[in-house]
Amino acid sequence: MIFRNSYDVVIVGNITKDFFEYNSTFNVGGSSIYAGIGSAMMGLKTLIISNHSISELDLPNHDQLDIYCVNSESNTEFVWNYEKKIRKGIIKNYTKKINLNLTSKIKTKMLMIAPIFNELDLNVRNNFDYEISLLSPQGLTRHLNKKSEICLKKISLNENFHDIDLISYSEEEDDYMDKKYLFNYVKYIAVTLSERGAKIYSDYNKSAKFNSYTPNRVLDPTGAGDIFALYLLVYYYKTKSIEFAVNIANCAASFVVENLGINGIPSIEYVTNRLNIIKHE
Numbered sequence: 001m002i003f004r005n006s007y008d009v010v011i012v013g014n015i016t017k018d019f020f021e022y023n024s025t026f027n028v029g030g031s032s033i034y035a036g037i038g039s040a041m042m043g044l045k046t047l048i049i050s051n052h053s054i055s056e057l058d059l060p061n062h063d064q065l066d067i068y069c070v071n072s073e074s075n076t077e078f079v080w081n082y083e084k085k086i087r088k089g090i091i092k093n094y095t096k097k098i099n100l101n102l103t104s105k106i107k108t109k110m111l112m113i114a115p116i117f118n119e120l121d122l123n124v125r126n127n128f129d130y131e132i133s134l135l136s137p138q139g140l141t142r143h144l145n146k147k148s149e150i151c152l153k154k155i156s157l158n159e160n161f162h163d164i165d166l167i168s169y170s171e172e173e174d175d176y177m178d179k180k181y182l183f184n185y186v187k188y189i190a191v192t193l194s195e196r197g198a199k200i201y202s203d204y205n206k207s208a209k210f211n212s213y214t215p216n217r218v219l220d221p222t223g224a225g226d227i228f229a230l231y232l233l234v235y236y237y238k239t240k241s242i243e244f245a246v247n248i249a250n251c252a253a254s255f256v257v258e259n260l261g262i263n264g265i266p267s268i269e270y271v272t273n274r275l276n277i278i279k280h281e
Contacts, residue, residue: 001068006107008044009234011035012124013114013139014076014095015050015059015067018222018261021081027261028058029078031114031136034226034262038252040065042234042268047106051095051119052076060262070098076117078150080222087221090148095119105129110237112230113164115139122159134166134233136226141176152176161185166236168192168229179204188242190232192225192253200246210246213254213274220260227265228253251275 011032018029032048039046040062051071059067077092098120111130113122116139125133140159141152154176161182168190169177179189179201189201197212231249236242251274255266 001066003047003068003106004045004066006045006109007047007066008108009035009039009110009112009230010047010049010106010108010128010130011039011112011114012049012098012120013112013136014098014116014119015048015052015054016116017054017075017077019077019079019092021079026077028054028060029222029261030076030116031138031223031226031229032112032116033060034223034256034265035112035114035230036060036065036067037062037262038227038230038265039234041265044234047108049098049100051098070100071096076119089150091117091144091150092148097121098124100124100127102127110134110233112136112233114226114229117142122161122164125163132165132233132237133163134168134229135161135164136229137167137169137177138173141173154178157181166190166233168225168232170194170225188236190229190246190249192228194221197250198228198246200242202242208243210243210250213251215254215258218257220264221257222261223264224253224256227256231271248275 013032015033016030017026019026036048047066049068052075053072074095076094078089080089094117107129109131111128111133114136143153145151165187170192183204191199197210199207201207228249231252232245235245235248252271256264
């Protein structure tokens with residue numbers, strides 16, 4: 001693949017096949033694909049770097065979106081089900097590590113590191129010349145029990161957190177993060193609270209609460225946290241205001257739950273329109 005001279009957003013993390021119980025067909029998933037589509041729909045030059053063997057016909061096609069497959073031997077595949085609105089899953093298969101051996105660094109304004117299941121080390125960012133970065137660490141906390149069920153573990157402090165500006169994850173993962181340690185490196189940590197909005201930590205024991213936006217309906221929460229993280233990164237980069245960034249991120253995430261899978265990813269026009277409606281109510 002020939003890369004563009006520079007990108008607005010680069011996202012590193014595996015695109016996945018997501019199956020749901022009693023259904024043999026799959027949805028394309030993974031944090032990288034949600035964030036990548038959302039970024040392209042914002043008009044940003046976007047690159048996804050992933051391991052997968054999914055056909056190009058099953059992947060989204062957008063003028064602003066490039067998808068680079070490092071290793072195409074296999075896919076990361078999940079089987080999900082919902083019990084009382086809580087998502088539980090098992091993993092059918094997972095790929096090798098994303099290993100980049102680039103002769104020169106890829107230039108980008110924003111870098112989003114979004115592992116889905118232990119497919120990369122944070123040192124992968126050494127392949128990029130970037131201005132700001134965000135880590136979505138869920139793939140660094142996931143592991144499997146003997147039944148191949150996905151469980152969480154504490155994030156490894158052996159990772160290199162230097163030059164990570166923002167971290168964004170769900171309240172489900174909060175107990176597995178050492179915020180006191182992470183604030184040796186990062187500026188802000190965002191914790192999403194589902195329909196209750198989000199918290200932004202500016203220190204390990206200092207946070208501010210931001211309310212959510214009410215969706216028209218709740219159909220599928222998958223990917224809402226990924227779009228939240230993307231908008232947080234983009235609008236913090238653009239405005240340097242964490243308050244504005246988390247507000248628009250909450251608004252964007254409210255659209256994702258209204259539809260199935262990637263079909264819920266909103267255009268920037270939809271997001272700003274909902275922002276303006278709420279502002280003038």
